[in-house]
Amino acid sequence: VSLTAGQYTSGSLILMVSYGAHFAFILFFLAMAWQLAPRYRIVPIMSAVVMASAGLSLMREFSLWQESYELVGTMYRPLAENSSFTNAFRYGNWTITVPILLTQLAIAFGLPRPELQKRAARMIVPAVLMIWTGLYGQFGETGDWSRLNIWGVISTVFFVWLIVEVRGVITRGVQTSPAQLQAWPKNIWWFFLATWGLYPIAYALPQLGFTGDVVVVRQLLFSIADISSKLIYGIILSRYVLRRSALEG
Amino acid sequence: VSLTAGQYTSGSLILMVSYGAHFAFILFFLAMAWQLAPRYRIVPIMSAVVMASAGLSLMREFSLWQESYELVGTMYRPLAENSSFTNAFRYGNWTITVPILLTQLAIAFGLPRPELQKRAARMIVPAVLMIWTGLYGQFGETGDWSRLNIWGVISTVFFVWLIVEVRGVITRGVQTSPAQLQAWPKNIWWFFLATWGLYPIAYALPQLGFTGDVVVVRQLLFSIADISSKLIYGIILSRYVLRRSALEG
Ligand SMILES: CC1=C(/C=C/C(C)=C/C=C/C(C)=C/C=O)C(C)(C)CCC1
Ligand SMILES: CC1=C(/C=C/C(C)=C/C=C/C(C)=C/C=O)C(C)(C)CCC1
Numbered sequence: 226v227s228l229t230a231g232q233y234t235s236g237s238l239i240l241m242v243s244y245g246a247h248f249a250f251i252l253f254f255l256a257m258a259w260q261l262a263p264r265y266r267i268v269p270i271m272s273a274v275v276m277a278s279a280g281l282s283l284m285r286e287f288s289l290w291q292e293s294y295e296l297v298g299t300m301y302r303p304l305a306e307n308s309s310f311t312n313a314f315r316y317g318n319w320t321i322t323v324p325i326l327l328t329q330l331a332i333a334f335g336l337p338r339p340e341l342q343k344r345a346a347r348m349i350v351p352a353v354l355m356i357w358t359g360l361y362g363q364f365g366e367t368g369d370w371s372r373l374n375i376w377g378v379i380s381t382v383f384f385v386w387l388i389v390e391v392r393g394v395i396t397r398g399v400q401t402s403p404a405q406l407q408a409w410p411k412n413i414w415w416f417f418l419a420t421w422g423l424y425p426i427a428y429a430l431p432q433l434g435f436t437g438d439v440v441v442v443r444q445l446l447f448s449i450a451d452i453s454s455k456l457i458y459g460i461i462l463s464r465y466v467l468r469r470s471a472l473e474g
Numbered sequence: 475v476s477l478t479a480g481q482y483t484s485g486s487l488i489l490m491v492s493y494g495a496h497f498a499f500i501l502f503f504l505a506m507a508w509q510l511a512p513r514y515r516i517v518p519i520m521s522a523v524v525m526a527s528a529g530l531s532l533m534r535e536f537s538l539w540q541e542s543y544e545l546v547g548t549m550y551r552p553l554a555e556n557s558s559f560t561n562a563f564r565y566g567n568w569t570i571t572v573p574i575l576l577t578q579l580a581i582a583f584g585l586p587r588p589e590l591q592k593r594a595a596r597m598i599v600p601a602v603l604m605i606w607t608g609l610y611g612q613f614g615e616t617g618d619w620s621r622l623n624i625w626g627v628i629s630t631v632f633f634v635w636l637i638v639e640v641r642g643v644i645t646r647g648v649q650t651s652p653a654q655l656q657a658w659p660k661n662i663w664w665f666f667l668a669t670w671g672l673y674p675i676a677y678a679l680p681q682l683g684f685t686g687d688v689v690v691v692r693q694l695l696f697s698i699a700d701i702s703s704k705l706i707y708g709i710i711l712s713r714y715v716l717r718r719s720a721l722e723g
Contacts, residue, residue, distance in 0.1 A: 231613055234562050241534055242566040249527035249570070252500065256507060256519040296553075 226303070232437040233294060233301040236444050240287040243448040247280035250456050257463045262470035264335075269466075271329045272459030275322045279455055282318035283448075289314070315447065316360035322455065323356060324349045327391070333462045334398035334410065335469070344397070348390045355383035359428060366431045377428060384425070391417060403472045409465050416453075416461065423450035475552070481686040482543060482550040485693050489536040492697040496529035499705050506712045511719035513584075518715075520578045521708030524571045528704055531567035532697075538563070564696065565609035571704065572605060573598045576640070582711045583647035583659065584718070593646070597639045604632035608677060615680045626677060633674070640666060652721045658714050665702075665710065672699035 228236070254273035258266045293310040294301035303310065327348040331341050362376025391414075398410035427446040433439055477485070503522035507515045542559035543550035552559065576597040580590050611625025640663075647659035676695040682688055 234560055234613075238562050238566040241531065241563055242569060245527045245530040245567060246570050248530060249523045252504065252522045252526055253519060256504065256515070256522070260512060260515065 244283035265466035351386040493532035514715035600635040669703040
């Protein structure tokens with residue numbers, strides 16, 4: 226679809242703010258690692274890695290956005306109707322970031338080594354299946370709704386499985402947390418559901434009609450989800466381990 | 475509008491100096507964090523994050539400036555009249571940097587945790603509303619003065635609300651500062667008013683006439699405001715916490 230100048234600029238803006246935020250917070254997380262007991266340092270470092278990886282992917286989406294439209298009269302017209310701009314890079318990037326984010330949770334809760342590996346693996350398997358089935362389905366976003374929906378449902382089944390595994394890790398987190406920090410894992414749980422839940426909404430959105438507004442709102446939703454599920458999540462986990470390392474001495 | 479070669483070069487130069495300064499000071503603020511008591515380290519680190527994020531946004535404005543004009547005869551003509559170069563990226567970036575700058579103030583003054591969160595939230599809400607209403611209004615900068623003015627006024631209402639909240643934090647800052655540093659919060663207050671006050675002036679400027687000079691002066695004003703409200707402000711706060719951590723031992 227063609228975009229108005231306002232829609233085009235909003236899209237660039239949203240993508241630019243997202244990659245800027247991700248890159249800038251690399252510094253925050255590296256500096257944070259300094260303040261922590263050695264055993265927890267890896268938690269903000271993982272966030273720094275996620276920031277770098279997601280920042281690069283979002284910068285790619287940004288350039289793609291810039292390159293995919295040309296100004297004709299007062300409207301920005303796609304260079305190749307329906308096939309130029311794609312969100313597919315996001316899904317590729319999730320394959321890297323999502324396993325890190327999930328493992329980070331188990332590490333922050335200080336699970337002992339063999340359990341950590343088992344729990345991480347049991348979260349990563351459904352997560353990767355969720356992403357890849359979703360990636361396959363999202364190529365239907367330009368109008369093939371049955372493809373979008375069938376693969377969306379399959380992907381959601383893996384999402385539910387993932388949620389069950391994450392719930393298990395949260396329960397262990399409550400057990401391992403010092404008494405003063407008991408409330409944190411539960412709050413992280415609600416935060417996880419609210420932020421990861423935005424992705425399927427953004428995925429399904431094109432069915433509301435393939436208009437310029439939908440294209441832009443979708444980028445907005447993805448970006449809010451990205452900033453909260455990676456950046457703010459990272460801040461929360463870093464603060465949790467900061468308290469925890471202070472309490473544990 | 476078309477720009478003379480001098481105007482075009484000045485604009486590039488101003489933007490280039492701004493992003494260069496922001497990037498370079500990342501190093502300064504990271505090194506500064508080293509010198510401080512652990513509880514204040516976060517203050518210069520937040521400045522480093524702001525530098526990185528604003529640097530990226532200004533580099534984007536710089537590239538956009540370069541791409542938006544072509545040399546025709548002796549004049550730089552916009553590739554698409556009135557619609558190509560835009561300041562909108564700045565507003566997007568403020569959404570990230572402004573909440574950090576405000577929270578940084580409350581942290582530097584060493585407010586205790588629950589109060590810190592409450593005060594930060596009460597500053598961030600009007601600040602974000604101010605930015606977003608301003609962003610919406612600035613799309614009127616190419617000639618829709620009523621849009622520019624109405625949304626400018628709405629945005630100013632939020633600015634006034636923000637000023638009241640900041641004033642509250644300054645007052646607390648005077649109370650929590652060691653006796654030798656009592657004057658600092660008040661000076662920061664005046665500095666805050668003077669530098670943040672430049673933004674609405676730059677916003678309103680196009681109404682003086684949409685000439686090449688106005689376009690360039692506007693970049694100059696924005697850049698002065700950026701360097702003072704982020705970079706110099708960061709230096710001031712870092713020096714304040716340096717003294718404070720020396721006094722507190
Ligand atoms: C349920 C569902 C999905 C869920 C995606 C999620 C939950 C993605 C999370 C991504 C994160 C957290 C990335 C961070 O880097 C898809 C694949 C959109 C397809 C439609 C169904
Ligand atoms: C009052 C007012 C404005 C105020 C903007 C301010 C005060 C921006 C501050 C930005 C900072 C400090 C950025 C640092 O990164 C707008 C939005 C221009 C719109 C017109 C009315």
